[in-house]
Amino acid sequence: MSEKDISGLVIYSMEGCPFCLKAKGFLVEKGIPYTEIPVAPGSDAWEEMKQVSGSEYTPQILINGEPIGGYADLVNLYATGEVTERLGLSSAGEPVDLYDVIIIGGGPAGLNAALYAARKVLKTLLITKQIGGQLRDTWEIDNYLGYSGEALELIEKFESHVDNYDIHKRVGASIASLDLTGRIKSVKTDDGHTFYTKSVILAMGKRPRTLNVPGEIDFQGRGVAYCSTCDAPFYTDANVAVIGGGNSALEAVIDLDKVARQVYMVSLTELTGDPILQNRVRTYSKVHLYTRYNTIRIIGEESVTGIEIESLDAGEKTRLDVEGVFVEIGLLSNSELVIGTLMTNQLGEIVVDLECRTGIPGVFACGDVTSVPFKQVTIAAGEGAKAALAAYSYLLTER
Numbered sequence: 001m002s003e004k005d006i007s008g009l010v011i012y013s014m015e016g017c018p019f020c021l022k023a024k025g026f027l028v029e030k031g032i033p034y035t036e037i038p039v040a041p042g043s044d045a046w047e048e049m050k051q052v053s054g055s056e057y058t059p060q061i062l063i064n065g066e067p068i069g070g071y072a073d074l075v076n077l078y079a080t081g082e083v084t085e086r087l088g089l090s091s092a093g094e095p096v097d098l099y100d101v102i103i104i105g106g107g108p109a110g111l112n113a114a115l116y117a118a119r120k121v122l123k124t125l126l127i128t129k130q131i132g133g134q135l136r137d138t139w140e141i142d143n144y145l146g147y148s149g150e151a152l153e154l155i156e157k158f159e160s161h162v163d164n165y166d167i168h169k170r171v172g173a174s175i176a177s178l179d180l181t182g183r184i185k186s187v188k189t190d191d192g193h194t195f196y197t198k199s200v201i202l203a204m205g206k207r208p209r210t211l212n213v214p215g216e217i218d219f220q221g222r223g224v225a226y227c228s229t230c231d232a233p234f235y236t237d238a239n240v241a242v243i244g245g246g247n248s249a250l251e252a253v254i255d256l257d258k259v260a261r262q263v264y265m266v267s268l269t270e271l272t273g274d275p276i277l278q279n280r281v282r283t284y285s286k287v288h289l290y291t292r293y294n295t296i297r298i299i300g301e302e303s304v305t306g307i308e309i310e311s312l313d314a315g316e317k318t319r320l321d322v323e324g325v326f327v328e329i330g331l332l333s334n335s336e337l338v339i340g341t342l343m344t345n346q347l348g349e350i351v352v353d354l355e356c357r358t359g360i361p362g363v364f365a366c367g368d369v370t371s372v373p374f375k376q377v378t379i380a381a382g383e384g385a386k387a388a389l390a391a392y393s394y395l396l397t398e399r
Contacts, residue, residue, distance in 0.1 A: 105203030107133020109367025215298030223304025
């Protein structure tokens, strides 16, 4: 077949080639007719492909005999309208909007990444279920430099700052699937929309492991807390309970012993944290240990007034009058979508280097979803800035 004989859109593809499958799937999704020419190394079709395209890599795509490149080039040209224009077609289906960066997550890390990306004049899309991330699980913030007050007010300040820039946002959407391989990545949301991007920043954060007992959800932010570093100072001279027996619970008790009147530590098992932390906590006169006790419910009206616990050994129930309950039974990484695609540690956290790179070119991660230690608002925000700057540097090399 000579170059002048090739009309319409033609794709040279090889069996088992993943980018060939992606290109064909993209064309089907967009309703663009094409002719497929199967090739195998050394075949006549292979030699023909090399002659007309100048490349031996598949897929190779031609429009009216003119080579346009592979899958990434196809998406780029479709986004500009050039593919349908050359073919004399009207754009079918959902139009492609090719972004420089898509940020997944709307907590401090994701919002600051969006801010820095926009300041670098990158075409940016932020996708998140809700703005604020774990900040919404706390009532007040007193450990973010330059701000002391309600967490919701800080969230509003973050969002207001981001909204000063031309950032596309899809709030309320969940991610259904990610394709992070190749130069062009795709992000599909649960409402069926697919977005294409040159880079991705993962900032999905973590979520507290919950007790799942009556009253817990009702009193979140009104006595139920998940971060002693954030909220301990607000319980000065109060009676509080810490639920859990591991390191995070022991560290919460250490924080609270400095400010609270009485601290009740309630653990379903014997203490499991580091012995040095256990020994320290056992010396505190204000701390009362309840090991092998199950937390049954959290009690209150406008705010928390107590908890009910039950002994696993004796079966007896006890009420503890407290004004605050710190649930410290661990955090879960929101990394389910990338398990098996990106390197994660034993906690499910995405492993990143000093520039927030994940190991896949063009894919970055920041904030609490990563292996970076010390899960704090200020650290997450800083890591978001780093991720955006790293993505910008990556895009410069790709242009």
